[in-house]
Amino acid sequence: MKKRRKNVTETVADTTPVTYMNPVPEGEIPMLRLTHVNYRYSAGTPFEVKALDDINLNIRRGRITGLIGHTGCGKSTLVQLFNGLNRAESGTVELDGEDIWKEPKEIGKIRFRVGLVMQYPEYQLFEETVRADIGFGPKNMKLSPEEIEERVNEAAAFVGLTPDLMDRSPFDLSGGQKRRVAIAGIMAMRPQVLVLDEPAAGLDPQGRHSIFSGIRDYGRRTGCTVIIVSHSMEDMAQYCDDVVVMAHSKVLMAGGRDSVFIRADELEGVGLDIPLVTKLTILLREGGMKIDPGLYTVDAMEDALCEAFGLPLYCDSPDGGPEKGGGRA
Numbered sequence: 001m002k003k004r005r006k007n008v009t010e011t012v013a014d015t016t017p018v019t020y021m022n023p024v025p026e027g028e029i030p031m032l033r034l035t036h037v038n039y040r041y042s043a044g045t046p047f048e049v050k051a052l053d054d055i056n057l058n059i060r061r062g063r064i065t066g067l068i069g070h071t072g073c074g075k076s077t078l079v080q081l082f083n084g085l086n087r088a089e090s091g092t093v094e095l096d097g098e099d100i101w102k103e104p105k106e107i108g109k110i111r112f113r114v115g116l117v118m119q120y121p122e123y124q125l126f127e128e129t130v131r132a133d134i135g136f137g138p139k140n141m142k143l144s145p146e147e148i149e150e151r152v153n154e155a156a157a158f159v160g161l162t163p164d165l166m167d168r169s170p171f172d173l174s175g176g177q178k179r180r181v182a183i184a185g186i187m188a189m190r191p192q193v194l195v196l197d198e199p200a201a202g203l204d205p206q207g208r209h210s211i212f213s214g215i216r217d218y219g220r221r222t223g224c225t226v227i228i229v230s231h232s233m234e235d236m237a238q239y240c241d242d243v244v245v246m247a248h249s250k251v252l253m254a255g256g257r258d259s260v261f262i263r264a265d266e267l268e269g270v271g272l273d274i275p276l277v278t279k280l281t282i283l284l285r286e287g288g289m290k291i292d293p294g295l296y297t298v299d300a301m302e303d304a305l306c307e308a309f310g311l312p313l314y315c316d317s318p319d320g321g322p323e324k325g326g327g328r329a
């Protein structure tokens with residue numbers, strides 16, 4: 001007797017690795033797009049370090065993106081690929097839709113379009129005056145003296161350098177002031193993308209706030225795409241629109257800050273602290289309070305608490321007093 005064959009619909013497993021790339025709105029070309037990017041130090045030697053492992057990432061134009069992750073996870077290595085300072089061993093880095101290595105001889109031009117402020121940039125100052133140091137990049141771009149002057153003054157104002165400092169030697173300035181000079185020097189080139197690796201490292205809270213708000217104003221007023229590397233979730237919450245989280249040489253998550261902070265358990269799982277306000281929100285929700293889970297700044301928490309307790313909203317008025325509602329809850 002003929003054996004009847006079982007009618008099986010075979011499904012062939014798709015072995016292509018599924019890689020996640022944070023989406024961008026339809027029709028938008030991301031300012032930077034990294035696809036399957038890998039990078040090793042000392043490749044092929046006993047000291048080999050896999051610093052970047054299959055990175056897929058979109059950086060959206062005109063936004064401020066924070067890059068965060070534990071020490072040694074690959075943040076500095078990653079940002080040094082954005083302007084071609086380093087070259088990925090595989091994968092592509094696209095700037096405004098074009099592979100930056102399409103014409104390797106032209107990579108110098110990419111460095112004008114993507115300005116990178118390295119960690120502790122104050123050690124790279126060398127000109128005789130603050131003015132000359134900030135103007136060094138624009139001078140290299142062969143701009144006219146008037147254009148250089150305009151750019152130098154604009155950049156100095158963004159970082160809070162007062163006119164009396166401009167003719168001093170950068171070496172006579174404080175550490176925080178030197179940092180500002182170095183940042184202004186890159187801003188003065190008016191790059192399409194401004195990348196800052198730990199711009200506030202080693203500064204006190206006031207210095208941090210001043211540097212970060214200057215950078216945020218610069219991004220907002222010029223429309224420049226800004227990427228800030230930081231170890232602080234509080235800074236990410238306060239100054240960034242989008243957040244990229246790295247862990248162990250990979251991108252763990254990327255997207256709008258709400259979408260990232262809401263994944264508190266995963267963040268804590270890789271040793272990152274969520275913003276204090278987000279922690280408080282979680283505790284309040286566990287205690288039964290109906291409060292928006294996506295809170296991350298003190299202002300947002302203030303409004304949410306006022307609403308929860310039926311109190312009038314508090315607004316800061318220009319003279320520092322309450323504008324409406326009669327006071328802080």
Ligand SMILES: Nc1ncnc2c1ncn2[C@@H]1O[C@H](COP(=O)(O)OP(=O)(O)OP(=O)(O)O)[C@@H](O)[C@H]1O
Nearest residue numbers: 041042049051069070071072073074075076077078
């Ligand atoms: N020049 C180098 N030679 C060899 N290994 C390096 C070099 N620079 C970095 N690494 C290694 O590559 C990995 C990623 O380093 P990277 O500096 O990119 O991390 P990071 O996230 O910027 O750290 P941090 O927060 O401390 O600045 C680490 O393991 C580091 O030790």
Ligand SMILES: [Mg+2]
Nearest residue numbers: 075076077119
């Ligand atoms: Mg680093």
